[in-house]
Amino acid sequence: MQAFDVVVIGGGLLGCFAARNLCRWKLDTALLEAREDVCTGVSRANTAIVYPGFDHKPGTLKAEMCVRANAGFETLCRELDVPFHRCGSLMVSFGEKADAVLKKKYENGHSMGVPGLRLLSGEEALRMEPALAAGVTSALYAPTTGTVNPWELGIAACESAAANGAKLCLNTRALAISRTAEGYRIETGREDFICRAVINCSGLYADRVQELLFPSPVHIAPDAADYLILDKAAENKPVHIIQYEPEDGGKGFNAVPTVEGSLLLGPSERDNETDFAVRADGLSFVRARAERVLPGLDPEDTIRSFAAVRPNPQREDGSSIGSFVIENPGPGFWSLIGIKTPGLTCADELGRYVAEKAAAFLHADANEAFDGHRSGIPKAGRMCWERRNAAIQANPDYGEVICCCEDVTKAEVLEAIRRGAVTLDGVKRRTGTGMGRCQGSRCQEKLLALLAQELGVSEAEVTKDGAGSEILGGGRNEN
Ligand SMILES: Cc1cc2nc3c(=O)[nH]c(=O)nc-3n(C[C@H](O)[C@H](O)[C@H](O)COP(=O)(O)OP(=O)(O)OC[C@H]3O[C@@H](n4cnc5c(N)ncnc54)[C@H](O)[C@@H]3O)c2cc1C
Known part of the structure; x- marks a missing residue:
């Protein structure tokens, strides 16, 4: 007890x-x-957007928290040593009905003090974001929207x-x-x-x-949603977060240039489905939306799909x-x-x-010793050459690249395991391994060996994402 x-x-x-x-x-x-x-x-599994708050009902806890949280996001991420990209967003429309929705959202956001909101004409939107489909009629620009992993x-x-x-x-x-x-x-x-x-x-x-x-x-x-991720190298990616307000009032769509440099597209909406498995119809919906809004994207640049589940609250x-x-x-x-x-x-x-x-x-006293600062795992891929050289001198494991796509070294993987990663996805979530073009096909074997060695288990026991997702299915170590 x-x-x-x-x-x-x-x-x-x-x-x-x-x-x-x-x-x-x-x-x-x-x-x-x-x-x-x-x-x-x-x-x-979500859309990774740090919202500015113009979408919520003024005076509600949700609206107040969102506007305040957005304003403080740099400070929070600096304290926690997490990359945050305040890239701004364009919510775009392609017709009169959706133009009117954007105008309402603008007024709503303005009344709540969301900073920097501007309503743009279609031409202005295209100048800011040439990857948008021609025919865009207006856009709501929100410079404070951002994205975080x-x-x-x-x-x-x-x-x-x-x-x-x-x-x-x-x-x-x-x-x-x-x-x-x-x-x-x-x-x-x-x-x-x-x-x-x-x-x-x-x-x-x-x-x-x-x-x-x-x-x-x-x-x-619950209901489920599907997403696609396009490779960093994909052409015609937007630089802002693009949000699509459909003319028929149906499900919208987001394109998010992630902090890692890839492009996240989605979500779809599938009622009454409750697991994290993708469905072909959901992915087709996302592709169709992407083609409508950002026609220059090439579906061949897709490197991953995933599903999310929404915890919709109901009375x-x-x-x-x-x-x-x-x-x-x-x-x-x-x-x-x-x-x-x-x-x-x-x-x-x-x-x-x-x-x-x-x-x-509980009538608790303030903890004067609280220290909000935390240091992330030093990432070789984010170091300049001088710093990287120094890191290798101090720890030769920084000289051994495990994930070539995302430039992740053995030192980072070992540190991730030391900090609590016990699965391949746990290492990925802490270091970015397997998030690039090859999706882990080149580093998985090395990661399995490192996890097994550090956790003191056999490679057959190492899982991708928890019990039931064993990679080797128990075969390899018996040979
Ligand atoms: C499709 C989708 C898109 C979204 N996009 C955005 C976005 O772009 N921007 C934004 O601001 N928000 C977004 N959100 C919302 C955001 O992702 C969530 O609000 C946030 O992740 C908080 O999740 P959570 O901690 O409530 O749940 P979870 O992350 O699911 O955590 C709950 C945890 O509880 C554990 N658990 C469950 N039962 C028990 C138990 N009995 N005992 C012990 N542990 C238990 C589970 O294992 C789990 O780890 C999105 C959400 C969805 C679904």
């Missing part, structure tokens, strides 16, 4: 930031994550929380929750946790985790909820249920919000 002041359930972006923000107070905090690593759920941000927040004293408990799924005289008991099938407060950040399962003890008036009705009558849902069903118990877009943008704001609630409930 382990005792804490606060237990956070779920190690996605929201849980990692809740844990980090709890460390601003003198509170013993644990972060329980069901999987073998953090940021393996919704936080690893979501999992890099979440892992950084988790490392920062751990460095400030939070205890990370992986492979630890909350299975049952009960009341005690002082607070709560959480059973995990391994050991029990007792605590005075609980923050439920379990993503797609947040309604069910709340229902382990309290009823949940909000239910998650008991089945109606959907547009606002952020933060439930407080019992004393010292908060649930973030169905937080979708802009949950990445607002992860720190939401974490701060629930941490402040818990600190007030």
Whole structure:
């Protein structure tokens, strides 16, 4: 049995930031994550946009948090040593109806003080972004829109929380929750946790985790989405984030020039599908949208597809909820249920919000020793030659390139494993291995060997992304 002041359930972006923000107070905090690593759920598959806030209803918590979060994103990313690209966005329309929608969004954003918004004519939009399809009739330019690698941000927040004293408990799924005289008991099938407060950040399962003890008036009705990634070398990529507002009011579309240099296209929308598997019709939809908005892109430059799952929050009558849902069903118990877009943008704001609630409930003192600075793994590919040379002199493993496409060295891979990567995807999320043109076909074998060696397991036991995704299927080491 382990005792804490606060237990956070779920190690996605929201849980990692809740844990980090709890460390601003003198509170013993644990972060329980069901999987073998953090940021393996919704936080690893989304559109990666740091929104400016013009899309939300003025006066709502969502709108306020989004505008504030966007303004503070450079500071946050500098503190956590995570690249952030404030590339700006153009929301584009191709007809009168969508032009009117953009005008409304402009007025909405303007009333909320979203900085720098401008409505552009089609010609102005084409001058700014020549890759757009001819026929664009207007664009809403938002210079403060940006992009960040979501999992890099979440892992950084988790490392920062751990460095400030939070205890990370992986492979630890909350299975049952009960009341005690002082607070709560959480059973995990391994050991029990007792605590005075609980923050439920379990993503797609947040309604069910709340229902382990309290009823949940909000239910998650998941649906799936498909995405494509185009290679860095693809031609005619936009430099801004492009958002498409269709004339028929249907599903929009985004093209995001990522911090890694690739182009993310999507999402599609598939009702009532709940797994992270891509579907051909969803990918066709994304391709068709890309062709409509950015016709110069070549589908042959596609290097990857992936699917995401949206945790859509619904009331008991089945109606959907547009606002952020933060439930407080019992004393010292908060649930973030169905937080979708802009949950990445607002992860720190939401974490701060629930941490402040818990600190007030527990009458906690501020932790003067909190240090928000965290250093990422020094990336050889981001070093100038002098720095890289010095890194090799200090550690020869910086001289051995493992992933040629993304220029990732053995030193980075070993450091990623030291910091908690236990799968191929865990290494990828920390270093970028396998994210380039060959998608890991050249480095996978070396990575398998390094993971097996460092974790003290056989190569057959190493997985791509957790149990059931063994690469070698148990065959190779027996030979
Ligand atoms: C398709 C899509 C696109 C999006 N695009 C954007 C965007 O461009 N910009 C933006 O700002 N936001 C975006 N978002 C929203 C954003 O991705 C999420 O709000 C954010 O990632 C937060 O996720 P999370 O932490 O709630 O969930 P997750 O990342 O899923 O984390 C929940 C964690 O809880 C764990 N868990 C579940 N049950 C238990 C249990 N019983 N015990 C212990 N652990 C448990 C899971 O294993 C998981 O790791 C998008 C979302 C989707 C779905």
